[in-house]
Amino acid sequence: MAIENPYYTHEFHGDYELIGLGEFALEEGGVIPDLQLAVATFGTLNEARTNAILVTTWYSGTHQIFRDVYIGPDRALNPEKYFIVVVNQIGNGLSTSPHNASGANAGIAMSKFPRVRIGDDVRAQEQLLREHFGIERLKLVVGGSMGAQQTYEWMVRFPGRVERAAPIAGTAQNTPHDYLFTKALVEAITSDPGFKGGEYSSNADVVDGLKRHAGLWAVMGFSTEFWKQEVWRALEFDSKEAFMEGFLEPYFTAMDPNDLLCMAWKWQHGDVARNAGGDLAEALGRNEALARIMPINEDMFFPVRDHEHEAELTPHATIRVIDDVLGHLGLFGVAPTYIGQVDQYLQELLDADA
């Protein structure tokens, strides 16, 4: 049975629209009886439908961070020029997810939610863009972390329909190290006795597990130098403990455990090589989009070299390294120098002939 969680509401997330795709068959064999995607759009689609940009979301993320940090009239993602569609990933708490599965989806609520793959998200996004907006071709697909996984999946799966692509801080094929990191994240949650095999009655029952999960993000999400230089002081905290209690812990404890686990499994098993019988080079070789691959130099679990390896296999792709001491969670755009770099690399990409 679905449960209430005030975090996943318009009050917290502002404007977004739920768009139904009806019954949606998943690659792992499950079915979502009535898939609802939470979509936020910015700007206007031109008549020729040639100015559409798709933005994909990351683990624990929603459209909100893109609205607040990445999109704006002074940004590369300019709603005065482009029609920007941010699609919340399946399981993120706003789109159909374990905790909110009700009505036609009541049979897949909570622990009964089927396994979802990156490929499912991308197929759903393609269907949404085509059927709902009449968009057949994208000016740009961009996303960070799991959003980068979805971006690569677009590049491999729909090569003729993506003009430009910008995967930020994420890989096309999840690495074994990331597999182990996500395993630790999952176990931090599922080991909490309050989790009850996914049949808790409130996310508050799993607060201890969610705090340990936040603690793992503290270790891997930022860089060693972030902590050493006490960069959290710039956010007006006066100790790392206060930063944990006032930032990372409330961020994650507000969320739904099953939703996080749905995304974690998807992340863990992300692999575009599945489209080519396990051959990563062949899969990435299908890309036709002009691409900028943007690792963050201090990222501890999507390190630069993992991006370089895939860039070598991807036609039309160039690496642009973002300098940010925050590491992977630099994606939040907290450092004043972050978004300017993203803008520069995205603008360069948008201005190039594709």
Added chain:
Amino acid sequence: MAIENPYYTHEFHGDYELIGLGEFALEEGGVIPDLQLAVATFGTLNEARTNAILVTTWYSGTHQIFRDVYIGPDRALNPEKYFIVVVNQIGNGLSTSPHNASGANAGIAMSKFPRVRIGDDVRAQEQLLREHFGIERLKLVVGGSMGAQQTYEWMVRFPGRVERAAPIAGTAQNTPHDYLFTKALVEAITSDPGFKGGEYSSNADVVDGLKRHAGLWAVMGFSTEFWKQEVWRALEFDSKEAFMEGFLEPYFTAMDPNDLLCMAWKWQHGDVARNAGGDLAEALGRNEALARIMPINEDMFFPVRDHEHEAELTPHATIRVIDDVLGHLGLFGVAPTYIGQVDQYLQELLDADA
């Protein structure tokens, strides 16, 4: 009440001697009524007592790895030239520890074990060497990870008595990132319902927590490239899962949870600046030993730059970076290229005029 654990026996650990120091007052205010240090020696002390080398142990480690990997007639740590004393740290399961506290120590068994600091270990080692072996001056102090913390503590606390020092893959002042990593390690264990606040009846009661603890070592202990290159194949495993189940998990699940927690707290709070009113530069400035500081290039939680920062503050110290894709757990000496590098840098240090 102390409990049995077959891992901490001569059957598993070979020859070592228990040497009693009697009542030992700890810096945090506790007392060990009868401190027993487990000591393994190699070679012979010369008449002038000028050929003594002290080796300190790391988190979860014992004298065993030094006997098997680091010490030998073909090594820099040559028992035909030196008298090598390996002292197991307090709480490591062989020296007086939570799980084995009995007899006079019965009152501090298990959850009642007092907090121990790196400084306590070093004071106990100094007393042991002086009173038991008549050693006033050390040719060399060497240790890795928490053993490096002890090495630095010797350099700062007993500057006239350490001729040479070699901290490997560890820092004089524990970093905030390492604080958070050890916190996650601690919570992996204490969150297991079988832990029962430290009053379990067997380490097997805490097997789930110990496995999660091993899982965190998989994420942080090796490098991302270790997993990507499948270096575990060289150890004759055929999957990363088999490596976890056949190597890291049995390694840690054999150990005592309270013993690991005693060491984790000690590691977490390691800081030579305590000897100088919190001034790290002043503390490290006291060093008189010729030192080689040896980070491992792929170490994820004692990264090279943290060593460089301290090397700048330490007189007579030079950095020698060890190249090892295993990362921190390169300390195990699994890579065939590891011990040769350590030998080279230690030999260079032993051959230099101190």
